[in-house]
Amino acid sequence: MHSTDSADAPRKSAVVADDTARSRDASRPGRLQGALFQSIGDAGRAELVERRLASAITGGHLRAGERLPSENDLARSFGVAPTTVRESLLALRSQGLVVTRRGRNGGSFVADSADPVAHARTALAATSRVALRDLGAHYAAITAACVRLAARRAVPSEVQQVRSRLSRLDESDLEQWRSTLDDAQIELVALSQSARLTREQMRLQAEMSPMLRLIDVDETSRRAQPVLLASVVDAVEAGDDHEAVAATERMVDAVINALIDLQSQSR
């Protein structure tokens, strides 16, 4: 798994608490304030851009061979200077994630050797069982909150759109199959009408999706997933928020158990 915020974690305290100067405030809770003034870390902006792009590549969201936007477009989009983008691309090149071609059709491309499934296999092997269960708990909590709202708020025609997306799942292309299932999941949770919850779900989906590809190759596990999601969709359409939550928990349990099984087989 590719954590994006480890460099933002506090490394040292920039503000040394002075107990005498703050004695008047001693009765106030100081915990939040302490966190506020902690160092934001000295990771450079180039490193942040590099990590963002690296996790998109290893997560399969930028695919092998895909052209990256131009340095200027990336700079504008990330809100950094073009030299910062150049520096991060240099680092990505040295990691073998990006190649740069010169000439008229030149530019930066995701390296052909960047294989998200291989990265996912490494990431799964390196993840503890407790971390996987916790990821499942987080995912289930967010999804459950979304479908509970969706069951109260969605109209039948919207739910029908999710169902029609599910009906287009095509097992002849597993990459496309995963992408369609991810889209259906996001489309369903967006019916909560909550932008915050949907964004959180997308973040989690992006984190899980590469690992889910590892279990998609197993026919039993693959066939089970759309059926489990369809039962959540049914409950949302019926306006049954309790059943939508219960069905979500069954779905996430099945997926996490499959990941744990796969992990124990390969150990």
Add this chain to the structure above:
Amino acid sequence: MTTATSTSTAARAAAIVSQYFSAPIASLEATATQLGTELAAYGNLGPLSSQQLDALVEPHALATVSLPDVHIYGAGFIAAVGLLTDERNHLSWWQGDDPKRLLLAAQSVNKEHIDYSELEWFRVPMETGRGHVAGPYVDYLCSDEYTITIAAPVHIDGTFVGVAGLDLLIDSVERQLLPKLAELGDKVTLVNSVGRVVISTDARHATGDAVRAGALAELARTACEGVALEIIAE
């Protein structure tokens, strides 16, 4: 409150809503027509790349997002699959307070591979050949916010080539439109065509809720001219 009062309140509220949306819709329709003409001229010169498309769309998009009085979050053109030589899907889209072209952010799900032909703001103008107001909905493709998207189809010689659109954040609609509706004094709720609350002067009616289950379900709705939204006055 008498029925007559709520009728006239509803009519006044509907007029306020129509007025609010009229400039963005007019700007969008002008963009759709002009883009059709400009794209047709390009078509005669040969195949079109995404860069060439962006150069055509940018001035229209920037003009739309800088309209006065209504805070427009994003605007642009979404090409139909197959229009461009170098990309299957392309969003030529500018958004934000300092509008930047949207590069599909990589921190989320495969955004660049989302099939938008199924999304309401693309599908309805494509199928009906007419402009459409979609939402409020969580726009997980462009704004990542709770959004209304107004979209109009673009045609070259009668062939559908994509959709010109603009995004209004519900946050802005609430800030700009709610005070005007509140001045009417009565409880007024704006709902969309599927009966979802957009904004309400009655704080108990939450944005995003469906009116089907609540006290509003039985009340008369007054259409807002020129935009597919309705007013319920209590």
